[in-house]
Amino acid sequence: MKIALTGKGGVGKSTLAAMIARVVRDQDNKVVVIDADPDMNLATLFDISPQASITPIIEMKELIAERTGTEVGQPAPFFTMNPKVDDIPESYWVDQNGIKLLVMGTVQRGGGGCACPENAFLKSLLGHMMIARKEWVILDMEAGIEHLGRGTALGVDYMLVVVEPNRTSAETAHRIQKLAADIGIKQVKVVGNKVRSASDEDLIRNACDGLEILGFLPLSEQIRQISTGEVALERIDVQTLDPVRELVGRLD
Numbered sequence: 698m699k700i701a702l703t704g705k706g707g708v709g710k711s712t713l714a715a716m717i718a719r720v721v722r723d724q725d726n727k728v729v730v731i732d733a734d735p736d737m738n739l740a741t742l743f744d745i746s747p748q749a750s751i752t753p754i755i756e757m758k759e760l761i762a763e764r765t766g767t768e769v770g771q772p773a774p775f776f777t778m779n780p781k782v783d784d785i786p787e788s789y790w791v792d793q794n795g796i797k798l799l800v801m802g803t804v805q806r807g808g809g810g811c812a813c814p815e816n817a818f819l820k821s822l823l824g825h826m827m828i829a830r831k832e833w834v835i836l837d838m839e840a841g842i843e844h845l846g847r848g849t850a851l852g853v854d855y856m857l858v859v860v861e862p863n864r865t866s867a868e869t870a871h872r873i874q875k876l877a878a879d880i881g882i883k884q885v886k887v888v889g890n891k892v893r894s895a896s897d898e899d900l901i902r903n904a905c906d907g908l909e910i911l912g913f914l915p916l917s918e919q920i921r922q923i924s925t926g927e928v929a930l931e932r933i934d935v936q937t938l939d940p941v942r943e944l945v946g947r948l949d
Contacts, residue, residue, distance in 0.1 A: 698948060699846065699852050700825045701836040701882075702705055703871040704859035710734075712924040713859055713914070714837040715742040718796045719854045719930055723938075727832040729790065731823070734837050737800055743793045744929035746927040751791055753802030754822065755815055765814040776814040781828070782822040797832075803839065820846050827852030840869055840937045842876050850880040855948055859888050860905060862897035867904030874908055887915040888944060912944045 700717065700942040711734060721728045732739040732753075740751055755761075758769045764780035790799040794867045801819060827849050828833050836853075838845075845853070852914050856877050858870040874885045884909070889901040892913045902910060914920070922928040 698737070699834045699836075699854045700948075701838055701842075701853050701856045702859060703838040703840060703842065703856065703873055705840050705861075705866040706850045706861040708861050709924060710857075710859040710919075711736070711738055711742060711837050712920060713857075713888065713890065713932050713941070714835050715739060715923070716920075716938060717945060718867050720938055720942050720945050721833045721835075727797075728795075729786065729799060729826065729830070729832050729834050731826060731834065731836045732798065732800045733803065733819075733823075735803050735845070737802060738797055738799065739837060740791070741926045742923060742930055743796060743798055744931065745791055745793050745798065749791060751798075751800050753800045754785070755802035755819060761815055761818045765818055773814050776817060778817050778821075779802045780818055780821050781814075782818070782825050785822055785856050786822070786826065786867055799826075820849060822853070823899050824849040825925075840873070841932060842873065842880070845880060845882075847880045851876075853882050853884075855884045855886060856882050857886055857888050857911065857931065858908075859890050859900055861891050862889070862900045862903050870905055870908055885909070886911040891916045911947055914940050914944075
């Protein structure tokens, strides 16, 4: 199954992506997590040592230039739109306790010259991961859907939009649903996060009127400690993951 997570910044989508990955792995599935969020903090959530020195794919200038037929630092009016990428995942992911992490990064649009080859490379890689791979793939995205083109979107089974009990994150969810529909993603579902009470659930339901809600995750001190890096994902209680396990179980 291929799942893309998005939502307004700070709503907890990276933490949810990490918890879904652990649930899926614990069910004896192969899982790859792609960090395509500008903050790129999934390595911390998976307790990967800083000494691992993970280089985001977008920063591999020589590799991208080689695959797209361009030169580093030079204008690129012509480049390969479908570069070879099928060998990239196994070469550059980090395996942490059976969860594969691939850090992609985001295209830097200011002052770096033409970003078109980088965009072509990232989109080709995402398309390969979403369409050609057999593992579960969990994509942690920024609040927009710029990483996803129409071709890549064909491989997305679900887009989960993480929403807090406030109207601003719900407004983001409505915008994301429209953008997702424009590129052909039909299964867009809301996950209410950091919920403290029934009134919080009602607020999310009302603010997300017209959107399908997959479920709610309670405000949890242990989950907060995962998000801050105080507690490693592998060390949390199995019971803490029960709501996430229920969410995954609702995916067809």
